[in-house]
Amino acid sequence: MATGNFDLNEVKRRMQGAVQSLKHELGGLRTGRASASMLDPVQVEAYGSHMPLNQLATVSVPEPRMISVQVWDKSMVKPVEKAIVDSNLGLSPATEGQVLRLRIPELNEERRKELVKVAHKYAEAAKVAARHVRRDGLDVLKKLEKNHEMSEDDQKRHADEVQKVTDGIITEIDQLLAAKEKEILTV
Numbered sequence: 001m002a003t004g005n006f007d008l009n010e011v012k013r014r015m016q017g018a019v020q021s022l023k024h025e026l027g028g029l030r031t032g033r034a035s036a037s038m039l040d041p042v043q044v045e046a047y048g049s050h051m052p053l054n055q056l057a058t059v060s061v062p063e064p065r066m067i068s069v070q071v072w073d074k075s076m077v078k079p080v081e082k083a084i085v086d087s088n089l090g091l092s093p094a095t096e097g098q099v100l101r102l103r104i105p106e107l108n109e110e111r112r113k114e115l116v117k118v119a120h121k122y123a124e125a126a127k128v129a130a131r132h133v134r135r136d137g138l139d140v141l142k143k144l145e146k147n148h149e150m151s152e153d154d155q156k157r158h159a160d161e162v163q164k165v166t167d168g169i170i171t172e173i174d175q176l177l178a179a180k181e182k183e184i185l186t187v
Helices: 008-028 074-086 109-146 152-185
Strands: 043-046 049-052 057-063 066-071 094-096 099-103
Touching (some): 008 152, 043 074, 066 074, 074 099, 109 152
Antiparallel strands (some): 043 049, 057 066, 094 099
């Protein structure tokens, strides 16, 4: 079904990537219990680039409401601390040498609302990513039509398919967000 060099499956694959990324980020928004994956979205400014926290430290959960982060390189303790504080997860590290201890606060009403806002932000970013993929796909179609490598009818038909895929992805994103919101707000 790939006409010229337009591939609807590639568009679908790239949009699914946005959904997978959202699932990963929402997975990091834990409700009240400590979980090592809570820190998965944390990116640390390290060695001249952004690196995932788990490439700089060992993350463990010694008790239900505590996360321990053992930083391997002493010079990275401050950047790791800063990344955790800046991550919008609402965690403040207590640092002892190269170990950062993160108490997971009980979720009060205010914190739940904050987490819902963060979840909305993640979902919006995923929608924007999906729309970028849609735009790229439509640009390819317009170029193919302009270069007479595709008829106007085919271009319109493919554009409609791209829009259908986009609508489906946006719906999926909304469903993921609604489920996470319910999970966060359930006391």
